[in-house]
Amino acid sequence: MSTIEIAQFACLSDNYGYLVHDAESGQTACIDTPETGPILSTLDARGWTLSHIWNTHHHFDHAGNNLEIKEKTGCQIIGPAGEAERIPGIDVKVDDGDTVKLGAHDVYVLNVGGHTLGHIAYHMPDTQNAFVGDSLFVLGCGRVFEGTMAQMWESLQKLAALPDSTTVYCAHEYTAANAAFAVSVDPDNDALQTRVQKITALRADGKPTVPTQIGLERATNPFLRPHDARIRAQLGMAEATDVDVFAEIRARKDNF
Numbered sequence: 001m002s003t004i005e006i007a008q009f010a011c012l013s014d015n016y017g018y019l020v021h022d023a024e025s026g027q028t029a030c031i032d033t034p035e036t037g038p039i040l041s042t043l044d045a046r047g048w049t050l051s052h053i054w055n056t057h058h059h060f061d062h063a064g065n066n067l068e069i070k071e072k073t074g075c076q077i078i079g080p081a082g083e084a085e086r087i088p089g090i091d092v093k094v095d096d097g098d099t100v101k102l103g104a105h106d107v108y109v110l111n112v113g114g115h116t117l118g119h120i121a122y123h124m125p126d127t128q129n130a131f132v133g134d135s136l137f138v139l140g141c142g143r144v145f146e147g148t149m150a151q152m153w154e155s156l157q158k159l160a161a162l163p164d165s166t167t168v169y170c171a172h173e174y175t176a177a178n179a180a181f182a183v184s185v186d187p188d189n190d191a192l193q194t195r196v197q198k199i200t201a202l203r204a205d206g207k208p209t210v211p212t213q214i215g216l217e218r219a220t221n222p223f224l225r226p227h228d229a230r231i232r233a234q235l236g237m238a239e240a241t242d243v244d245v246f247a248e249i250r251a252r253k254d255n256f
């Protein structure tokens with residue numbers, strides 16, 4: 001099994017675009033279509049030909065350039081079945097439990113609805129990568145626009161259950177703001193404090209904080225830690241359910 005190459009590049013004000021390339025087959029997938037120019041120029045610079053778009057959800061900064069990129073490359077568009085009518089040019093509708101292929105690599109689709117109802121993530125277990133769109137961020141998670149807090153919590157638990165060494169590619173650089181909030185609900189977490197120092201240094205150098213890893217998020221991301229006794233104490237919710245603690249953390253972040 002060949003390895004894969006991943007190109008990460010900035011798009012719009014705070015999005016990341018990704019290209020995943022399998023050298024053996026020559027196939028290349030683009031995760032979402034935040035901005036046409038950087039996607040096409042990165043393909044050109046690498047000498048890669050786009051075979052697929054993998055959409056995570058219908059928001060404009062994720063599917064807004066689908067038709068232009070499909071027209072220019074002839075690629076196939078794979079996207080969330082649950083919001084297919086809002087994914088321009090969709091060819092293949094997928095949802096939880098489905099698999100797609102990049103060359104010989106199996107790519108597993110997870111439904112991680114909540115930010116939008118049909119939001120999906122793409123997990124490549126053999127190379128230990130996951131492309132999660134706006135579901136999980138570094139020290140944060142997506143705003144719950146369409147689903148319920150319970151649905152979002154269930155979705156995040158699916159991601160948290162991936163192997164700790166899974167590399168997570170999120171769609172936005174929101175980390176500095178997320179870090180400030182995380183410390184406010186989990187002030188005594190040494191792993192979080194150490195991480196915030198590294199993040200501050202990266203951002204001071206203008207460097208990305210993405211990708212991240214599942215194990216690191218499990219240790220430091222408050223949205224994956226509603227079971228944590230210190231967070232519960234900080235929120236005055238020692239006896240609450242995990243989903244209620246998660247909902248309180250999400251609500252506080254919305255107003256932070």
Ligand code: ZN
Pocket residue numbers: 057059062115134
């Ligand atoms: Zn979004």
Ligand code: FE
Pocket residue numbers: 059061062134171172
């Ligand atoms: Fe987004």
